[in-house]
Structures are given as C-alpha cells and as structure tokens.
Amino acid sequence: MTEDGLRQMIGRVKSGTLSRRGFVRRMAALGLTAPMATQLLAIAGAAPAAAQSLPEYTPTRAGGGGPLRILYWQAATLLNPHFAVGTTNQESSRVFYEPLAGWAADGTLVPILAAEIPSIENRGLREDGRGVTWKLKRGVKWHDGADFTADDVVFNWEYARNPATAATTSGSYRDINVVKVDSHTVRVEFSQPTPFWADAFVASVGCIIPQHLFGNFVGAAARDAPANLRPVGTGPYRFVSFAPGDNLRGERNPTYHRNNRPFFDTIEVKGGGDAVSAARAVLQTGEFDYAWNLQVEDEILRRLEAAGRGRVNIVDGGSVEFVQLNVTDPNREIDGERSHASTQHPAFRDPAVRQAMALLIDRGALQQFIYGRSGPATANFLNNPPRFRSPNMRWEFSVQRANEILDAAGWVRGRDGIRAKDGVRLRFVFQTSVNAPRQRTQAVYKQAAQRAGIDLELKSVVASVFFSSDVANPDTFGKFYADMQMYTTTMPQADPQRFMNQYVSWELSSRANSWQGRNIVRWRNEDYDRAFREAESELDPVKRAALFIRMNDLIVGSNHVIPLVKRPLTSGSLNNLRHVLSAWDNTHWMLSDWFREG
Amino acid sequence: MTQYLIRRLLIAIPSLLGISVILFTVLALAPGDPFEELATNPAIPPEVRMQLRASLGLDDPIHIRYFSWLLAMIRGEWGFSFVSRIPVDQLIMQRLPTTIAVIGASQVLALCIALPVGIYSATRPYSIFDQIANTLAFVGFSLPTFFTGLLFILFFSIYLDWLPFVYNTNIDATGWRWWWEHIRQSIMPVAVLGLFQGATWTRFVRSAVLDVIRLDHVTTARAKGLPESRITMRHVVRNALIPVVTLVALQMPAVFGGAIVTEQIFRVPGIGSLLISAILANDTPVIMAVTFVFSILVIFFNLVADILYGWLDPRISYR
Numbered sequence: 001m002t003e004d005g006l007r008q009m010i011g012r013v014k015s016g017t018l019s020r021r022g023f024v025r026r027m028a029a030l031g032l033t034a035p036m037a038t039q040l041l042a043i044a045g046a047a048p049a050a051a052q053s054l055p056e057y058t059p060t061r062a063g064g065g066g067p068l069r070i071l072y073w074q075a076a077t078l079l080n081p082h083f084a085v086g087t088t089n090q091e092s093s094r095v096f097y098e099p100l101a102g103w104a105a106d107g108t109l110v111p112i113l114a115a116e117i118p119s120i121e122n123r124g125l126r127e128d129g130r131g132v133t134w135k136l137k138r139g140v141k142w143h144d145g146a147d148f149t150a151d152d153v154v155f156n157w158e159y160a161r162n163p164a165t166a167a168t169t170s171g172s173y174r175d176i177n178v179v180k181v182d183s184h185t186v187r188v189e190f191s192q193p194t195p196f197w198a199d200a201f202v203a204s205v206g207c208i209i210p211q212h213l214f215g216n217f218v219g220a221a222a223r224d225a226p227a228n229l230r231p232v233g234t235g236p237y238r239f240v241s242f243a244p245g246d247n248l249r250g251e252r253n254p255t256y257h258r259n260n261r262p263f264f265d266t267i268e269v270k271g272g273g274d275a276v277s278a279a280r281a282v283l284q285t286g287e288f289d290y291a292w293n294l295q296v297e298d299e300i301l302r303r304l305e306a307a308g309r310g311r312v313n314i315v316d317g318g319s320v321e322f323v324q325l326n327v328t329d330p331n332r333e334i335d336g337e338r339s340h341a342s343t344q345h346p347a348f349r350d351p352a353v354r355q356a357m358a359l360l361i362d363r364g365a366l367q368q369f370i371y372g373r374s375g376p377a378t379a380n381f382l383n384n385p386p387r388f389r390s391p392n393m394r395w396e397f398s399v400q401r402a403n404e405i406l407d408a409a410g411w412v413r414g415r416d417g418i419r420a421k422d423g424v425r426l427r428f429v430f431q432t433s434v435n436a437p438r439q440r441t442q443a444v445y446k447q448a449a450q451r452a453g454i455d456l457e458l459k460s461v462v463a464s465v466f467f468s469s470d471v472a473n474p475d476t477f478g479k480f481y482a483d484m485q486m487y488t489t490t491m492p493q494a495d496p497q498r499f500m501n502q503y504v505s506w507e508l509s510s511r512a513n514s515w516q517g518r519n520i521v522r523w524r525n526e527d528y529d530r531a532f533r534e535a536e537s538e539l540d541p542v543k544r545a546a547l548f549i550r551m552n553d554l555i556v557g558s559n560h561v562i563p564l565v566k567r568p569l570t571s572g573s574l575n576n577l578r579h580v581l582s583a584w585d586n587t588h589w590m591l592s593d594w595f596r597e598g
Numbered sequence: 599m600t601q602y603l604i605r606r607l608l609i610a611i612p613s614l615l616g617i618s619v620i621l622f623t624v625l626a627l628a629p630g631d632p633f634e635e636l637a638t639n640p641a642i643p644p645e646v647r648m649q650l651r652a653s654l655g656l657d658d659p660i661h662i663r664y665f666s667w668l669l670a671m672i673r674g675e676w677g678f679s680f681v682s683r684i685p686v687d688q689l690i691m692q693r694l695p696t697t698i699a700v701i702g703a704s705q706v707l708a709l710c711i712a713l714p715v716g717i718y719s720a721t722r723p724y725s726i727f728d729q730i731a732n733t734l735a736f737v738g739f740s741l742p743t744f745f746t747g748l749l750f751i752l753f754f755s756i757y758l759d760w761l762p763f764v765y766n767t768n769i770d771a772t773g774w775r776w777w778w779e780h781i782r783q784s785i786m787p788v789a790v791l792g793l794f795q796g797a798t799w800t801r802f803v804r805s806a807v808l809d810v811i812r813l814d815h816v817t818t819a820r821a822k823g824l825p826e827s828r829i830t831m832r833h834v835v836r837n838a839l840i841p842v843v844t845l846v847a848l849q850m851p852a853v854f855g856g857a858i859v860t861e862q863i864f865r866v867p868g869i870g871s872l873l874i875s876a877i878l879a880n881d882t883p884v885i886m887a888v889t890f891v892f893s894i895l896v897i898f899f900n901l902v903a904d905i906l907y908g909w910l911d912p913r914i915s916y917r
Contacts, residue, residue, distance in 0.1 A: 071764070075875065077682035085633060085681065166650045220653070223683045241768065243692050244682040245865035245875050249768055270764060272875070273865040277751070281658040281764050284756055288764070464878060465629040469647055473629045516644030 054104060054580060057593050059263045063252050065596055068264035071288040073278040075245040075271025081159050081207035082167035082229045087586070090204040091292070092248050092269055094588040096143070096233035099206030100134055100153070101198065103494055103584035105315065107385055109198055110590070113137055113148065113208060113234060118197075127231070129193035129539045134199075134201065136184040140257045142210050143232045143239070149181045155211035164219035169205040176200055194535045195544055196495035203493065203585045208234070211396075236262035236592035246271060257590065263595035276300060282572040283310040289596075290579065291572040292587055297437075298372020301570070310574045314373050317583030318384045318436055318491025319567040320497060321375065323361065323445075323484055324521040325354055325560045330429070330481045337511045338474075338481045345483070346424045352409030353426065354559035356402035357484075360448040362442075363395050366565055370437050375565035380553040383566050384583070388496050390549045393556050395563075402452040402505060419453035428483035431459040431475070433466040438486060441564070456484075471514050478515040480522070488567050494584040496548045497535065503555045504532050521560050528554045601828055606904075610897050617893045618886075622667065624704055625882050626660045632880045633679040641648045654680055667886065677883035681876070686887040689872060696767055697868035700787055707792030708799055709846070715796075716803025717838075720811060721830055733802065738797025743790050747863040765866040787864040791857055795849075802845060806838040813837075841911045847903035851895035855888075885912045 013023045020329045021235035059065070076092035077085075084090040091364075100114040109117045115135040120126020124133045128301030140148040155176040160167040177189040178200075178336055200206060209243055217225035223590055231239050234257065248269040252262055269286070275295050282291040283304035292314065294301060301312050329343035347353050363377035379395035382388050411419040411426060430445065432438045446456040459482065463473045466487070474481050491499045501507055505524045528551055535547040555561050569583055576597045580590040632654075633647050651657055655666070670677055676686040715735075719728040755763040762783050769779045811834050812815065819829045856870025865871075869888060876884035908914045 067770075077879075078684075079677070080683075083683060122795060163645075163649055164653075166646065166653050167649075168642050168646060170646050221724070223678065229684055243767065243867060244679070244684060244689060245769060246692075266770075268766075268768070270766070270865065272867065272871060277763070277863070280756065285759065285763070287762055462629075464880060468629065468880075469633060469644075469651075470629055475629070513644065514648065516647065518644075518686065 005429055014256050017439065036539055044434050054110065054531060054590065054593060055578065057595065058597075059224075059595050061262055062256065062260050062262060063265055065263035065265060066264045067268060068594065068596075069288045069290075070267070070269045071273075071281055071291045071421075072269060072271045072274045073273050073292070076242075076248060076269065077233045077244045078228060079242060079248070080209065080225075081204065082156075082165070082169045082209065083222075083228070084168055084204070087293075089275060091586050091588050093207060093231065094204065094235070094586045095248065095267060095269065095591060096231040096235045096239055097207035097209060098233065098235050098293070099110045099203055099208060100136070100201040100205055101206070102586075102589040103582055104580075104590075105147060105582040105584070107494060107584065109202070111137070111422055113140060118414075120234050125197065127506055128196060129197070129537075132188045132197045133181065134186050135190070136186070137257060138184055141255050142212075143253060144210075144213075145255075145293050146210065146212055148208070148210075148234055149183050150186045151183075152208055152211045153186045154178050154180050155215065156208050157200070159209070159218050159222075162219050165222045172200045172205045193535070193539055195535075195539050195541065196493075196497055199493065199495075203589065227421055228497050237267045240266075261592040267591075279304055279572050282574060283307060283312070286310065286574060294570045294572050295374070296570075297370075301372075301572070304572075308575075310572050312373070313570050313571045313573060313581060315571075315581050315583040316384060316566070318382075318496075319488050319569075320378065320381060320383060320439075320491075321486065321488045321500065321564045321567055322381060323357075323486045323562040323564060324480070325357060325562070326480055326485075326559055327484050327522045327524070330483060336513075339479065341508055341510055341524075347426055347428070348483070348560070349419075350409060350411075351559070352405050353411070354452070356405050356452060357449075358559045358562050359396060359398050359402040359405070359443050360452055361562060361564060362397040363564055364397060365444060370440050371565050371567075373568075374570045375437075375567060378563050378566045379556070381556050381561055381563045382496050382500060384491070384562075385494055387545050388548045389550070390552045390556075392549075392553050397448075399448055399451045406452060413453045417450075417453055418455050426454040428454070428456055429459055430484040430486070431461060431466075431482040432486040433463040433477075434460045435463065436467055441486065446523070456580065469514070469516060476515065478509050478517075478520055480520050486564070493591050500532060500535075500548060500551050503528055503551070503561075505529050522569070523555065523558065524555055525558070525561050528555045603901075603905075606644060606901050610901075613897065614890075614894065618671075618890055619664070621886060621889050621893075623660070623662045625885060626663065628880075629779045632656075632882075655688075667883075671890070676887045679876075679881055679884050681879050681881045681884075686883050689884060690757055690869065690887065690891070693856075693867055693869050693872050694854070696866060698853060698869070699865055700784055700861075700868060701791065701853045701857060702793065703784060704791035704857075705787045705795060705846075705849065707788055708795035711792070711796035712799030712803050715805050716834060717830065719800070719835075720807035720838075720914070721826075723808060728804075731804075735797040735800045738793050739801075741794075742859075743794050744859045744863060746793070747786070747790045747860055750790060751863070754786060754814045763864060765864050769868055787857075787860050787866055790860055799842070799845070803838070803842055806841055807834055810834050810838040838841045840907065843910060844903045847899050848896075850899045850902075851892060854895055 009023060009026065012106045074088045076088045078089055079093050081090060081093040081097050084093060098112045101109045101111050101117060104110050111117050113136060115137045116122060118132045118134060120127060123492045136150060142148060157173050159165055160169045161173040175191065179187045179189065181187050210232055213227040214225055229242060236253055236256050238253045240249040240251050240289055250267045252265050256262060278291040279296050279301060281287045282412045284307045286309045305312055326339060326345050328339040328341060329345050329347065330339045332343050334340040334342060367375055367377040369483045377395065379393040380390050392420050406419055411421045414420050430442060432442060442458045446458060449456050465473060465475050466477050468476055469478065470476060477485060477487055489502065502518045504519060507517045507519040508522055509515050509520045531551050535544050538544040538547060556563060573579055578595050578597055580593045581587060582589055612678065633650055655663060667677065678684065679689055680687055683800045715731050719731045722728055751763045754761045763786065765783050769776055771779055816829060816833055819833045856868035858870040858874050860869040862874060872884065873888045
C-alpha cells in the first residue's frame with residue numbers, strides 16, 4: 001500500500017463512502033491494523049466512532065448476574081494504580097478505577113471517562129501534534145457520591161509527576177503539562193510534537209484517583225493515604241474488602257455511568273497459587289469464571305480444555321522472547337566494569353558467527369514442542385501492532401548453512417570439535433532465568449550449536465535475581481556478564497516508541513547509569529539512532545511506521561538480537577462467560593461489559 | 599522459680615538480638631530486589647525505580663538499615679511492606695486467624711490420631727494392629743505434603759468433584775452453611791498436614807508408652823490386680839505423655855508460622871504463604887517481621903515447655 005493509496009482511503013472515510021470499520025478491516029488485510037491505524041484516522045481527521053469495536057452487550061438491566069469470580073495466580077498487593085508494581089496490581093485497581101479511555105482489541109481507543117476521543121475533526125487534537133484536549137463525560141460520580149471533574153484529572157497529573165510520590169506511572173506524566181480548561185475539559189500540552197498522544201490518562205497508567213481523597217497525600221505522604229487500601233473510584237464495582245496477597249471483593253456500583261452495566265452483583269478476585277492449578281480451577285472444575293495469564297504448557301491446556309467446561313483465550317500482543325548476543329566482551333574488565341561499552345566481543349564481532357548463531361535455533365521446534373499456541377515463532381523483534389511488523393525478515397534453521405558460513409569465515413574445528421580462529425574459541429556462556437520452557441530452549445539451542453562446532457555453556461539464574469536492579473549482583477540481565485542471554489521483553493502500549501528505545505545508543509546499560517539503561521545488548525548504530533529520533537517527532541503515521549520497521553530490520557539484521565517466539569497473553573474462561581479482552585490494555589479494562597450467557 | 603523465669607527471659611534478649619542480626623544480614627546479602635518487575639517494564643523509567651529504592655532506604659549501608667529497623671521494632675513499629683505499602687502488623691493480623699484455624703485444626707487432628715493409635719499399638723506391640731499402624735505411619739511421614747496435597751486434589755476435587763481446592767476466606771453465607779463451607783474447604787489442607795504430623799507423633803507416642811510400660815511400677819499395678827484400662831490410663835499414659843507434651847509445645851510456633859508448601863497448594867492465605875510471597879518479592883520488612891515473630895514464639899514456647907515439664911514431673915526442679 002502506497003502512501004497515496006492510503007490517503008485516498010482516508011479521504012473516502014472522511015467523505016463517508018467507506019465506513020471506519022471497513023477501513024480498519026482493509027488495513028488488517030494489508031497488515032496495517034491496530035491502535036495506530038485508528039490514530040491514523042484520528043490524525044487525518046476522520047474521527048473514530050468508538051464502541052463499534054466492542055462485542056455486543058445484551059443484558060437489558062444492571063445487576064442480577066450473581067457473582068463473578070476471577071483467579072490470578074499472582075496476588076495483588078495494593079490498590080493504587082499509580083503504585084502498581086506489575087500487572088496484577090494494575091488489574092486489581094482497574095476493578096475500581098477508570099482512565100479517560102482504554103484500548104480495545106482492534107486498537108480502537110474507547111472513551112470511558114472521556115465524552116469522546118479527541119481528533120482533529122472535533123478539535124481535540126492540535127494539528128502540530130503539541131496538544132490534546134479531552135472532554136470529560138458529565139454526570140460521572142465517585143463511589144462516595146462526589147462529582148468527577150477536570151480537577152481530578154489535573155490532580156492525577158500533579159500527583160504522579162511528583163518525584164517524591166514515587167509513582168510507577170510518573171514516566172507518562174513528568175514531561176507533559178496539563179491545564180484545566182473548564183469544569184469538564186482538560187488540555188494536555190507537549191513540549192514537542194508527539195505522534196503518540198494517547199499515553200497520559202489512557203489505559204493502565206491513566207486511571208484517575210479522586211482528588212478529594214488523595215489531595216492531602218501527595219509526595220512523601222502518598223503511602224499513608226487510607227484510600228490506598230480502600231479505593232473509591234468511578235468503576236463498575238465498589239470496594240468491599242481487600243486482603244493483600246489474597247483476595248479482593250467488590251459489589252455492583254448502582255450509580256455506574258454506563259447504562260445497564262455492570263451485569264454481575266459481586267466480584268471476587270482471588271490471588272496466589274500456581275498457573276497450572278489456576279487453569280484447572282477454571283477449565284476442569286469450574287470453581288472460577290476466569291483465570292489470568294496461564295503460563296502453562298500448551299499440551300496441558302489442551303487436555304484441560306477437553307473437559308468441555310471452559311476455553312483458552314489467546315490475545316496477541318507485543319511481548320517477544322529473544323536471544324541477545326553480547327556486543328561487548330564480558331570477560332574483560334575495564335574500570336571495574338565487565339561488558340564495558342568500549343570493548344568488543346572477540347567472537348561476536350564477526351558477522352559470520354552471529355549469522356550462524358541465528359541459523360542454529362530451530363524456532364519451528366520451539367513453537368511446536370515447547371510453547372504451542374502461547375509462542376508462535378517470529379523473525380521480528382517488533383511484531384505488533386501489525387502495522388509496524390516488518391515484511392522483510394525471515395527465519396531459518398539450518399545447521400548445514402551455519403557450518404558453511406563458519407567454514408567460509410575461517411573458523412576451524414579443533415581436536416575437541418569446537419571451532420576456533422586466532423586463539424578465539426567458539427565457546428559461549430548462555431544465561432537466562434530459571435523457567436522450564438527457557439531451560440528446554442537452552443537445551444535445544446545447545447544441541448544444534450554443538451553440531452556446528454559451537455559449545456554453549458548453559459547457565460540459569462533465579463528470576464528474582466536475574467530481573468533485579470541490584471547493583472551488587474553480577475548475575476542480573478542488565479549487567480549481562482555473559483556471552484548470550486535470553487528473556488522476554490514486554491511492550492506496554494500500542495505504540496513502539498517505548499519499546500524500540502532498547503537499542504538507541506544513549507540507553508546503553510553501564511555502571512554510570514547503575515545498569516538501568518535499556519540497551520542491554522550494548523548495540524550501537526547511527527542509522528538506528530537517527531531513525532529513532534525522527535520517529536519521535538514524525539507526525540505522519542505512515543512514515544513513522546516505516547521508520548519503526550527500519551529500526552526492527554536494523555537490529556534483527558545485525559543478528560545481535562535473535563527473536564524466537566511471540567508471547568501472546570493466554571487466559572482461561574468458562575464457556576458461558578462473555579468477556580472483553582484486549583492485548584493493549586488490562587484484562588479488566590472493560591469489566592463493565594462482562595456478562596454471563598444463559 | 600521466679601528467679602529462674604527472670605533469668606530465662608534475660609537470656610532471651612541477647613539471643614533475639616543475635617537472631618535479628620543474622621536474619622537481617624542474610625537478607626541484606628541475599629540477591630534480588632523488590633522492584634524486579636519494574637525492571638522489565640519499558641514504560642517505567644529507571645529513575646522511578648531508583649527513586650523507589652531510595653525512598654525505602656534500600657541504598658543505605660546495611661548497619662544503618664539494621665539500626666533503624668531495630669529502633670522502630672523496639673518502638674513497636676514493624677515497618678511498611680515494600681510491596682503493598684501497608685504496615686506489616688496489619689498484614690500479619692489479616693493472615694493470623696486463617697493460619698491458626700487451619701494449622702491448629704491439623705495439629706488437633708494429628709493428636710487425635712497419634713494418641714489413641716500410638717497408645718493402643720504400644721500396649722499390643724507387634725500385633726496385627728501395631729504392624730498396620732506402623733506401616734501407615736512410615737508411609738505417612740515419608741510422603742511429603744506437596745505430594746499428598748496434589749494427590750488429594752486430583753482425587754477429591756477433580757475425580758470425585760466433592761471438595762473445592764481454592765481456599766476462600768470470604769464466604770457469603772451465614773449460620774450452618776457458613777460453617778459447612780469452611781469445613782468443606784479446610785478438609786483437604788487440614789488432612790494433609792494432620793496426617794503427616796500425626797504419623798510422626800504416632801511413632802513418638804508409641805515408643806514413649808513402650809518405655810514406660812516395661813517399668814516396675816506398672817508390673818506392681820498389674821500384680822495388685824488393677825483393671826488393664828486403668829493401668830494404661832493412670833500409670834502408663836500419664837508418665838509417658840510428659841515428653842509428648844514437650845514435643846507438642848515445641849510444635850506450637852508452627853501453628854502461628856503456617857505451613858508454606860500446603861498453604862501455597864491450596865491457596866490458603868496464611869502466614870506461610872505471606873512469608874513465601876514476601877521472600878519471592880524480596881519484601882524485607884515482611885520477611886523480618888514474620889521470621890522474627892516466629893523466633894520469639896520458638897523461644898517463648900521453649901520456656902513454656904520447660905515450665906510445663908517441671909509441673910508435670912515434680913522430680914525436676916529449677917534453680
């Protein structure tokens with residue numbers, strides 16, 4: 001699809017000869033759908049008529065649905081969305097709190113506390129990309145009866161951006177300016193043109209907490225707010241009780257601002273245990289209606305599904321399991337720092353070795369025998385939304401080709417069968433976290449590498465150590481004191497900007513930033529940096545998508561990063577439960593529309 | 599006696615201090631970070647993580663952290679959980695009733711099995727009953743609780759579909775139904791723990807009774823023509839149970855400490871599952887509080903056991 005063709009189509013949407021839905025469907029056929037496709041319409045001035053993208057909601061009155069029981073195998077520990085460490089806490093706060101808008105599965109922005117989605121047409125978006133005006137829904141009440149107004153929205157910005165509050169959402173609020181226009185209008189201002197404007201006040205980082213209860217608890221006092229554990233929100237369910245690390249209960253909010261909603265009278269979110277028994281409690285015994293994030297071998301899930309009580313839901317997102325080949329030398333210490341940016345990896349600096357490494361992992365087998373439906377093989381680092389997916393990358397598994405490439409590059413097998421060149425032996429330490437599928441992947445990789453004369457020394461580190469930011473520990477993934485490592489990186493929002501910053505040179509992980517830099521593989525490329533800078537302020541969505549695709553091709557093409565499988569979100573639910581899931585937002589993002597059939 | 603008590607209590611202070619120093623050092627040296635989940639989330643800037651670490655005092659040197667913890671503890675402030683940002687004592691108090699109910703019931707079950715079976719086996723050693731009881735006891739304490747737990751779930755929940763295997767603290771019912779639901783969901787965890795403990799205690803009771811039953815005063819009682827039941831209850835069991843009482847008293851801290859594995863399997867929100875989730879999340883204040891309370895209880899019940907011992911066996915005196 002050329003830029004011209006796209007503009008013509010947008011023109012047809014504007015003039016009304018093509019429905020918005022038809023447009024999104026056509027984009028999908030071209031591999032160009034999801035949130036940015038909708039934003040594309042918004043920026044081009046064809047306002048999305050939201051709510052089209054939601055499944056039909058049939059109950060004709062609120063309540064009467066009995067209890068809704070949801071099972072998480074990790075338990076929620078707090079109920080303030082701005083302090084949410086991890087998804088479970090975001091989910092449990094989302095039962096009570098709502099943002100201005102949320103992301104539907106097809107990538108449409110759906111207004112929740114907003115009256116409408118800002119667009120250029122309704123003058124919500126500034127054409128230079130420097131501001132968004134949100135009109136708030138009128139008549140929305142907090143659970144305690146107070147009115148929801150623009151003051152609450154402005155307050156959330158002040159609350160989250162205050163460094164002393166130490167809010168986990170602060171990244172979305174510190175660089176913007178929020179102005180109250182009138183009692184039900186706020187304006188978000190950006191210091192530079194911002195193509196992805198739907199971050200602050202949207203989805204999980206955007207949940208609005210009430211000013212009248214949190215107003216006195218900004219900054220260091222934030223943790224003392226009684227409402228941290230007794231949430232008062234605007235959501236479909238009101239708070240009843242909460243036991244941190246165990247369960248959470250809510251009851252129907254009779255004054256909920258959306259008609260005929262919610263369907264269920266009470267809600268219970270139970271936490272703890274393990275993923276397999278959570279799957280069992282839904283799919284096999286039906287004790288619960290819904291089980292979140294079933295990281296269980298697909299084979300087991302299929303067996304449980306055979307009981308016929310429930311089904312497994314697979315929702316595609318942006319998470320990807322991948323291998324990194326260290327750019328720097330993990331065995332040389334410079335200024336007390338290993339894997340120093342000034343060093344070069346003795347073997348991986350040869351593109352032939354990297355190419356061989358990419359040829360030696362059998363992604364088809366990983367998908368077929370290890371991950372199943374929860375891990376489709378991929379050749380791309382940036383997989384979703386589909387509009388950003390590169391068509392240029394291919395993966396291949398061929399020990400023979402790897403051998404040929406290594407032979408051609410002059411890596412000769414020694415007596416022990418391990419290849420070497422100029423005193424450098426192809427013997428690598430390959431680390432990852434302790435996790436059954438990862439250890440199996442390591443074994444698969446090791447076997448294939450052996451056949452190509454490469455010896456992999458497998459190392460697995462406990463997850464709580466591997467993923468920690470502990471400066472004193474040498475085994476963290478951020479330090480990367482190994483030749484290769486493997487883990488999953490998540491994509492928190494429908495826009496890849498925060499995702500693709502993992503390879504820009506200024507994010508290099510080093511002692512200077514306490515190894516908190518996002519560029520852990522320590523790869524540097526001027527073309528990539530330039531493309532990223534351009535994408536940061538490129539307002540034309542088509543050009544911007546092309547830039548991200550180019551970044552993906554650069555990093556994957558370098559073979560320093562070897563994508564293995566996508567990790568869609570897997571959950572289980574009873575057959576009669578009608579839920580509204582989305583990969584671009586929390587599981588509970590549209591809890592008000594869940595109901596039970598029959 | 600009073601002097602003895604005071605001395606024991608005074609000795610407890612340095613040992614508790616020692617325990618707390620060891621616990622704190624080990625925890626501080628242990629790798630990990632309460633904010634690991636933030637590390638892989640690209641939406642959260644690293645400065646936020648560092649800010650959080652600093653606000654919780656994680657970057658201070660270890661001795662400063664220890665003394666601030668100790669001072670707060672002496673003042674009765676148990677600190678805040680890093681993860682849920684609420685006072686630790688609240689967290690513990692929320693978990694305590696369930697723990698005491700489930701673990702307490704399992705200990706009672708264990709006693710109810712161990713006493714009659716152990717005594718009866720000992721009065722008829724090497725009989726068929728004794729052989730069977732012995733075999734079952736060996737099986738019982740050889741099978742780990744995580745295995746019997748899963749076995750119970752597979753059989754009673756999945757195959758028979760009789761019992762729920764997810765423990766629910768908030769049951770929406772009153773009166774008899776409330777009790778019934780609670781009993782129904784407690785049967786499996788209580789049985790798993792109770793059978794395991796009961797098996798161990800059965801062996802212990804049996805050998806204690808066997809020791810006493812051979813003594814001269816029992817023979818004398820028999821020679822006097824006392825009825826067998828009376829000999830067993832009055833002259834054998836009373837003496838044999840003295841070490842058993844100590845054993846049970848020493849087991850009491852476990853009632854408060856919970857059972858980590860079983861609680862995890864059945865999702866029982868007890869102290870054990872609080873401890874394990876705190877350990878996994880590197881939530882130092884919670885780990886410290888739970889383990890510290892646990893060590894206080896151990897020391898306390900040791901003292902209780904010693905005093906009980908003296909009270910039951912007047913030959914022992916304290917100086």
